[in-house]
Amino acid sequence: AQSVTQPDIHITVSEGASLELRCNYSYGATPYLFWYVQSPGQGLQLLLKYFSGDTLVQGIKGFEAEFKRSQSSFNLRKPSVHWSDAAEYFCAVGAGGSQGNLIFGKGTKLSVKP
Amino acid sequence: EPEVTQTPSHQVTQMGQEVILRCVPISNHLYFYWYRQILGQKVEFLVSFYNNEISEKSEIFDDQFSVERPDGSNFTLKIRSTKLEDSAMYFCASSGYRVGYEQYFGPGTRLTVT
Numbered sequence: 001a002q003s004v005t006q007p008d009i010h011i012t013v014s015e016g017a018s019l020e021l022r023c024n025y026s027y028g029a030t031p032y033l034f035w036y037v038q039s040p041g042q043g044l045q046l047l048l049k050y051f052s053g054d055t056l057v058q059g060i061k062g063f064e065a066e067f068k069r070s071q072s073s074f075n076l077r078k079p080s081v082h083w084s085d086a087a088e089y090f091c092a093v094g095a096g097g098s099q100g101n102l103i104f105g106k107g108t109k110l111s112v113k114p
Numbered sequence: 115e116p117e118v119t120q121t122p123s124h125q126v127t128q129m130g131q132e133v134i135l136r137c138v139p140i141s142n143h144l145y146f147y148w149y150r151q152i153l154g155q156k157v158e159f160l161v162s163f164y165n166n167e168i169s170e171k172s173e174i175f176d177d178q179f180s181v182e183r184p185d186g187s188n189f190t191l192k193i194r195s196t197k198l199e200d201s202a203m204y205f206c207a208s209s210g211y212r213v214g215y216e217q218y219f220g221p222g223t224r225l226t227v228t
Contacts, residue, residue, distance in 0.1 A: 034216065043118075043205060043221035044157070090157065101147060101170055102217060104157040 002027045002095050006105035013081050014113045021076040021108050023091030032094030033074040034102065035065055039087045047089075050074060061085070086112045116140045118220035120206050126226045127196055135191045135223045137206030146189045147207040147217060148181065150174070157205065163189065196227045 003026045013019050025031055032051055036044040048059025055067040065076045074091060088109045092102040119138045127133050139146050148160040162169040163181055178200075180192045189208075193200055203224050207217040 036219070041221075043120075044207075044219035046216050046218065049216050092157075095159070101159040101162050101172075102149075102157075103159070106156045 002031075002093055002103050004091050004093050004103055004105035006089075006091055006108050008108045009106070010109045010111065012111040012113060015083050016080050019076075019078045019081045019085070019110070021089050021091075021110070023074045023076065023105060024072050025074060025091070025093045026072065027093055030069075033065075033067060034092045034094070035059065035063070035074075035076050036090045036092060036104075037061075037087045038090065038107075044090065047076070081110075081112055083112045083114065086110055118206055118208055118218050120204075120220035120223050122223060123221065124224045124226070126228065129198060129227055130195050133193050133196055133225060135193075135204050135206075135225070137189045137191070137220055138187050139189055139206065139208030140218055141187070143208035143210055143218075145169075145209045145215075145217075146181075146183070147209075148191045149205045149207065149219075150202040151205065151222075152199075152202045160191070160204075193225075196225075198227050201225060201227045 005024045034049045035047040037047050038044050047063050048057050050057050050067045058064050063078050067074050088107045090107045091105040095101050095103050121136045146163040149157050151157045159172050161171040161175045178194045182190050203222045205222045206220045209215045209217040
């Protein structure tokens with residue numbers, strides 16, 4: 001069965017430091033992969049997506065992610081974190097089937113130190 | 115920018131009562147979804163809806179749940195007789211014309227069952 005693992009529950013980084021959030025997936029075919037961000041009291045905002053092609057994808061707010069099939073990973077990165085990036089980040093895989101519902105990881109909460 | 119909206123933002127109900135959660139998807143989208151997130155847990159798929167019928171549903175989506183698109187804009191989730199374990203954040207999402215397209219989420223409705 002498809003699944004998504006985000007091994008880090010909570011990460012704290014200093015403002016201006018680089019960030020990498022880990023995501024591993026289990027899926028039989030070429031997956032559709034997504035990163036969403038959830039600020040407190042807000043809904044889920046799409047940061048970026050991978051469907052096919054270039055394995056390094058760019059998203060909004062300066063985020064990027066790299067799809068590595070050999071490692072079944074889709075890690076999210078940002079070179080310089082801003083205080084406003086503090087939020088919870090969810091990795092998701094398209095489950096396939098006829099309508100493509102998403103399977104989410106448990107999320108990683110990001111705190112940013114001044 | 116078009117967005118998915120949900121009402122109410124917070125609903126408190128007593129066990130055994132019926133609730134209806136409302137969503138207005140993005141206007142030109144054709145696929146609609148409900149997800150839920152129990153506090154501290156991952157976002158879970160409930161149901162997908164296309165062409166006025168359910169496309170897929172999860173094990174969570176039992177006979178207590180139903181969905182409807184009563185008009186051209188609204189998409190509702192009804193819980194017939196609420197249970198304490200139905201307390202969660204419920205997210206509506208919509209996506210465009212192709213399977214696997216990115217899904218856009220609403221801000222969620224927090225349902226509290228007492």
